[in-house]
Amino acid sequence: xxxxxxxxxxxENLRKxxxxxxxxxxxxxxxxxKYSRACSKELVPEKLHEWAQYxxxxxxxxxxxxxxxxxxxLEEKLVPVEAGFFQxxxxxxxxxxxxxxxxxxxxxxxxxxxxxxYSQGGKLRRIHTVLVAPSFEVVxxxxxxxxxxxNLTSDGRPILGLSAKGLAQIAFEAxxxxxxxxxxxxxxxxxxxxxxxxxxxxAECYEELTPQIFAIETGLSSDPEMNWRLETLDQIAxxxxxxxxSLPNLGREATVFELATPTYTELVQALRSKNIEQLLGTIExxxxxxxxxxDGHAACKVVLAPSETKRQGGRCPQCGKPLTIGVDYRxxxxxxxxxxxxxxxxxxxxxxxxxxxxxxxxxGQKKGTKKVxxxxxxxxxxxxxEFSILxxxxxxxxxxxxxxxxxxxxxxxxxxxxxxxxxxxxxYGVVKVFEDDERxxxxxxxxxxxx
Numbered sequence: 001x002x003x004x005x006x007x008x009x010x011x012e013n014l015r016k017x018x019x020x021x022x023x024x025x026x027x028x029x030x031x032x033x034k035y036s037r038a039c040s041k042e043l044v045p046e047k048l049h050e051w052a053q054y055x056x057x058x059x060x061x062x063x064x065x066x067x068x069x070x071x072x073x074l075e076e077k078l079v080p081v082e083a084g085f086f087q088x089x090x091x092x093x094x095x096x097x098x099x100x101x102x103x104x105x106x107x108x109x110x111x112x113x114x115x116x117x118y119s120q121g122g123k124l125r126r127i128h129t130v131l132v133a134p135s136f137e138v139v140x141x142x143x144x145x146x147x148x149x150x151n152l153t154s155d156g157r158p159i160l161g162l163s164a165k166g167l168a169q170i171a172f173e174a175x176x177x178x179x180x181x182x183x184x185x186x187x188x189x190x191x192x193x194x195x196x197x198x199x200x201x202x203a204e205c206y207e208e209l210t211p212q213i214f215a216i217e218t219g220l221s222s223d224p225e226m227n228w229r230l231e232t233l234d235q236i237a238x239x240x241x242x243x244x245x246s247l248p249n250l251g252r253e254a255t256v257f258e259l260a261t262p263t264y265t266e267l268v269q270a271l272r273s274k275n276i277e278q279l280l281g282t283i284e285x286x287x288x289x290x291x292x293x294x295d296g297h298a299a300c301k302v303v304l305a306p307s308e309t310k311r312q313g314g315r316c317p318q319c320g321k322p323l324t325i326g327v328d329y330r331x332x333x334x335x336x337x338x339x340x341x342x343x344x345x346x347x348x349x350x351x352x353x354x355x356x357x358x359x360x361x362x363x364g365q366k367k368g369t370k371k372v373x374x375x376x377x378x379x380x381x382x383x384x385x386e387f388s389i390l391x392x393x394x395x396x397x398x399x400x401x402x403x404x405x406x407x408x409x410x411x412x413x414x415x416x417x418x419x420x421x422x423x424x425x426x427x428y429g430v431v432k433v434f435e436d437d438e439r440x441x442x443x444x445x446x447x448x449x450x451x
Contacts (some may be wrong), residue, residue, distance in 0.1 A: 024280065025258070025259055025267075026254045027241075027267070028052075028251050028254045030217060030243050031043070031111075032113070033067065033070045034070075036156030037156070037249075039156070039157050039245040043063075043246070043247065045077040045088055047094070048079065048108075049106050050093075052250060053106060055250050056103075056386055057387075058107065058109045058266075059085065059109060060109070061241070062112075065110050065131075065407055067144075067152060082107070083171055083264055085264060086107065086110075109267075112131045113129065113131075113183055114129050114160060115158065117130070117159060117160070117188065117353075121204075125198070127190070127197070127198065128157075128183040128187075128191060129183055130217060133175065134177055134178070141174035141175070142178075145170045145174075164192065164205050165207060168180045179215065179268060179271070181215050181216060181239060182213070184221070185219060186221060188325060188330070193330060193334065214235070215239050216238065221291065222327045222328075223240075223285075223325040224284070224349040225340075225342075226327070228341055228343050230331070230336065235274075237270075238282060238347070240253035240282040251386070254301075256282065256348075280347055281349055282350070283351075285351070286420060287327070287328075288422040288431070289429040289431050290429065291421065291426050293424065293429055294429075295308075295323045296369075297321060297425055298324075298424070298426055300426055309323055324426070325426070331404075353431055355376060355389055358433055359372045361433040363403075375402070378401065379406075395410065
């Protein structure tokens with residue numbers, strides 16, 4: 001399937017999305033540390049700071065503030081700057097020759113993800129929540145309460161027998177300005193709207209606290225365009241974050257703000273008000289690439305669009321077992337608007353493919369290979385950071401440094417001209433910038449032109 005061009009939302013908002021705007025802040029709330037299960041041991045403050053510069057992230061969540069050892073490390077290595085924001089203590093900064101020096105300061109916010117597993121309404125619920133706090137003092141209040149309910153040292157993302165509402169109560173009692181954001185809100189197994197263990201509405205989950213839940217994270221398998229189909233989400237700020245388990249995945253999704261003064265209070269107000277002059281929009285992973293976008297059964301390698309799932313009665317046509325219902329189906333199930341509906345005053349949603357993936361596709365190689373790495377770091381050194389390359393720089397300027405197929409790949413990603421195989425049942429989808437025959441044809445043309 002090919003992907004349509006991005007929906008710009010409010011046209012006058014587009015000029016503010018460029019990386020060169022001094023008041024624009026790209027933010028990645030949801031990441032993890034070395035203390036989270038299945039996460040890289042390189043996820044430490046100094047490396048996070050370094051890679052945020054490479055990526056072009058201005059405000060980065062710390063992740064995992066519930067873990068005692070990680071919290072101790074954060075207190076040691078971060079120093080306060082603007083109210084509610086922190087920066088890396090300069091003595092821990094990594095100076096790397098791969099970086100040209102064209103970067104802006106990196107700020108940190110205190111964030112964590114908590115997994116809640118509990119029963120409500122006769123059904124087992126599994127809800128993941130991102131917490132954001134304004135200070136270490138508030139974090140310690142939250143952790144003190146959570147430590148009475150489970151072992152915070154076992155995992156950077158603790159699993160607690162606490163309801164999502166109960167978790168929100170603890171956060172708001174610690175400080176009313178805490179952000180409580182339902183994480184990857186549509187993932188089948190672990191989210192507030194998940195088909196396997198979630199709810200049909202925020203009100204069903206949070207009850208009287210619902211007005212204090214004014215933002216959700218769309219997750220890798222959905223994007224704002226999908227969420228716009230639900231009228232009940234019109235008053236909810238849609239955020240995107242990477243949920244990174246390794247350094248290269250930082251910023252694969254992000255939320256973009258325009259802040260006159262970069263403070264915690266102003267950022268929270270931008271989310272609460274949904275003012276498109278402050279909450280500019282999100283940078284999106286293609287949702288089809290998410291591992292729960294379509295329906296399917298991984299064991300039988302069966303992947304189905306929602307319409308076909310309905311024709312199959314929700315069962316695998318190979319073995320007859322129930323299919324894992326994906327995000328696209330679940331959104332359609334709860335939606336009260338057609339595909340393509342755009343609410344008035346919608347913030348922008350811009351889809352990207354990470355630079356290393358574009359380069360790998362251009363060369364027909366995996367992103368970790370030597371040739372791909374060399375091209376990646378050459379461009380980072382030349383232009384400063386990945387978001388500037390993907391979002392802003394003129395293609396002719398990029399072309400003076402990049403391989404011509406890489407430049408063409410960036411052009412195609414900006415235009416949304418891609419071939420995509422959607423993910424399903426825990427298997428990531430595939431986004432292709434070039435088909436094999438296109439790449440081979442280009443090589444032949446290049447060889448012929450050199451004769």
